Amino acid sequence: VNALRGSRTGRVVSLVLATGWLVIVVAPLYYMILASFRTQGTYLTSNPWVPAGGLSASSYRTVFAAGLGRYLLNSVILTAVCIALTVTMSLGAAYRITRRRTRAVSASFVVMLFGLAIPVQAIIVPIYVLIYKMHLYDTLFALILTLSAAAIPVSVLVMVSFVRDIPRELIGAMLVDGGTEWTVFRQLIWPLSRPVMATLAIYNGLNVWNNFLLPLVLTQSTSVAVLPLGLTKLEGLYSVNVPAVMAGVLLSVLPLLVLFMIMRRQVMNSLGGVIAR
């Protein structure tokens, strides 16, 4: 039993090393929080590690005046729509893939598996050309379509590996009782799949919320800018006002942080679980 828990020195060493990494993670965040509560003047004159010398919330007012609210709204819309699209579409596809395998269905699944291998960053140039030709350039809709498309391979794969494990007898019993494929899907598959839907919602949501390259290439107006892009616009506007930029960065993680606090266990299981499946 002792060997299972490791030696005493081993435990102390690992605790010290883990604490070292803890400091590396926390220190920049602490610096950022503190800097966001400075004014432009006190930022330049005070020690960035010591919370003294007049803290103020003026930077937060500055970033909202600069349009951060708009970026936030765009990000919320984009993320919510992408989550709804990818989760429902991939569950429907997974049900079909595990239930009735025609040649076309099998071929589709293989194509989507290969999609796992294509890094979206690599094909950003033709994606831009396509969106431009479709007259979707500089719209939120362009981001919804492309980011959802990029999330499909992982989503379908994860859903298939979940739906596959739903006992066939349950489905068979419902069909014998006069259920249709649709009632089976709605009354059995959908409710049973809630946990895996939540997992995918978190995983895809995080990727969409934080994506930078697609908004950078596919949009340009401030009115459709999402948060990560908006932050760099903010920096362009206030390159010398570090507290304002830090306040913007903090506000952009705040919604995720609140959600994370509420459902910490679920988030952590999701992130590791999607890939570990």
Add this chain to the structure above:
Amino acid sequence: MIGVGPPMLLFCLFIVVPMIAAVALSFVKWNGLGTPVWAGGSNWAQFFRDPVARTSVAVTAKIVGLSYVVQTPIALALGMFTAGRQRHKTVYATIFVLPLLMSTAGIALMWESLLDPNFGALTALSKSWHAAFLNQNWLGDPSLTLYVVVAIIAWQFIPFHTLLYAVGRRQVPAVLYEAAVLDGASPAQLFWRVTLPQLRYTIVTSGILMIVGSLTYFDIIYIMTDGGPGYTTRVLSLDMYNAAFQQDQYGYASVLAVILSVIGIAVAVGLVRFTGFASMASQQEGAA
């Protein structure tokens, strides 16, 4: 809603079609506005002649290699630590996840001001601790910047791989450890002889994700260094972005797109081979 149609349509239109278009565009000269002109292999010849491209390949390879070497041991160690169920480990694990919640843009802007040589937090530390080595031009010194970028990428992605390793470690059956302990194995032997072999799929998965991820890595470099100073952090994905959106050379940009995709796919096919996604697909065939 039931069916592979809608997701297939979306996926084909916005991933498969661009993929094919990239190959086609790599053989034309096109500025994005006029009519594309057939160019044969001249875009490809340009890639193999261009000294900037050669530098970018070297820098990209360096970032991929260094990222792997830096991130893997740290993530593995932290993953083993956080796999435990003790209360303090849960707290550590929760805090370790925080960088994952941040966007790359946010991370880049945070580190940019933190590393500022005049007002940055490290410069302040060097003053109060009298530690001159902390006072560097982190993002302007050609001999340092690449390593600073690698470190920031590690700060961003180690949390994710830590989670992967923690999940992998928890899935190792306890009975394996009990048996090994009965045979008199030491903690070190438990790690090398039981844990590590059991984690082989996690190691491969995490490694491939790291390699493909850093191969196409763009955001932090674009925001923080734009490839500089000089060409020291100029990577292929930045070359591609500049070729298309700064110089309007869509043909040449597509050459880079094809090269990045092919390397990405080659690496990921390795993943499919090693981790048994392929066997999962064939089990699917069998079940049908």
